[in-house]
Amino acid sequence: MxxxxxxxxxxxxxxxxxxxxxxxxxxxxxxxxxxxxxxxLMSQEVKDEGNKLFQSKDYEGAMLNYEKAIKLLPRNHIDVSHLRSNMAACYMQLGINEFPRAIHECNLALEVAPKYSKALLKRARCYEALNQLDLALNDVRTVLKLEPNNFMAAEIEGRVKTAIKKKYFCR
Known part of the structure; x- marks a missing residue:
C-alpha cells in the first residue's frame, strides 16, 4: 500500500x-x-444559479435558490451569511415594503458573521429608507470602525447625519 x-x-x-x-x-x-x-460544493452551484437569476432580475427565483443553498450548508458556515445578504438584496429590489424582511435577512447574516460589512450596509440602507436613522447610523459607524475608508459607509453616514439634523432642528 x-x-x-x-x-x-x-x-x-x-x-x-x-x-x-x-x-x-x-x-x-x-x-x-x-x-x-x-x-x-452543491450549495455553491445552487448559489451561482441564484446569482444568475438575480442578474436577470428574477428575485423570487434567486431567493428560492439561495434558500436551497443555505439548507445544504452547515449552520454556521460563512457562506450562510453571504447567502442571507444576497436574500436581503433581493428583498430590497422588491421595494420598500419588503425592507423589514431584508433587515431580518441581514440580522441572520450577522448572527453568523457579526462584522460582515455588506450585511451591515444593506441593513443601514433599509433603516435609512424606513426613517430609523439612529439604527442606520449605528450600522454605518460599525462599518467605519472596521473599514475606515469604506466609501459607501461614509456616504450613508453623511446622508443619515443630514437627515437627523433636519429631523431634530427643523421642527
Missing amino acids: GKNSGKNKIEWGSKSFELRRSRGSENSPKAIDKDTTMFI
Missing part, C-alpha cells in the same frame, strides 16, 4: 475537486467530511 498523501478527489458533475485532509485522526474536528464537502 502506498503512503496516504492526505488528499482525496471528489467528482461532482463535470468538476473534479481535490481535498486536503488535515493531519490527525479521521475523527478530528479538522478532518474534512466528504459528505459535508459535497454539500458545500
